Amino acid sequence: MRADAKKNYDHLLSIAQKALLEQGADVSMRDIARQADVGVGTLYRHFPTREALLDALLRSSFDDLAGKANELNGAAETDKALLVWLEEVIAFTHAHRGILEPMMSAIEDPASALHESCVRLKTAGASLLRRAQADGTARPDLDGAELFDLIAALAWLREQPAHAQRAARLFNVVAGAVLKAP
Incomplete structure (x- = not known):
């Protein structure tokens, strides 16, 4: 260039x-x-395209979040590692208002400029989930795509003024549903 x-x-x-x-x-x-x-x-x-611009803007952050997941894959407490990563991803998507819709569309569309970055992020979360499942701390019937959907749902709640005050409590409810009780 x-x-x-x-x-x-x-x-x-x-x-x-x-x-x-x-x-x-x-x-x-x-x-x-x-x-x-x-x-x-x-x-x-x-x-x-707008997606190409979003990919250029978000790729390094998505790479950082995927890298954080890779670091957390080495954590002894797999359930806590998964929760830390979930909180970071939800906080990131909340801080970048309006990216949920393009992300959710891109994950399903291989032709999207944003697809690869979103898949990398989803794969990183799925890896943390699988590790927690293998460790017996996360429910075994959840997959990476469903985890990605839960992230989107929780981040969306934070964007809604009428629901934002309940977002932290609902995060804990969802976390309790994802993780197995000790």
Whole structure:
């Protein structure tokens, strides 16, 4: 990539990251281009779709969350490791308002630019779940896809003003359903 193109790319990502955190995942691509002081064509040259932009914005965070799961796979208390990771993923998705819908769509669509990153995140969580299941601390009839759905449901609750105050309690209820009682 040419130096000026790389500079535009990095600048667009910086502006888009700020817009994502402030306005949510449905922020207008035109607004991002305007805030970055580039033409909308420049934005679309770098990111042909909203999903491509979201992937560029979220990939490193998803990689970090997957890396955290890999670290936690070595923890002695597999149930606690799973809960720590679940809380981090839910907090991340809550902080990035509006990413749940694109994530849930992308996980089912291999053609999506966001698919691979979402699959990597789901696979990391499934690995923690399998380890807790093998250890006898998590219920054996749950799979990684269902765990991903539970994460989305709990994160969605946090985004709803009328339900947000119950999100912590419901996390504990769901955690109790995922984990086996000692």
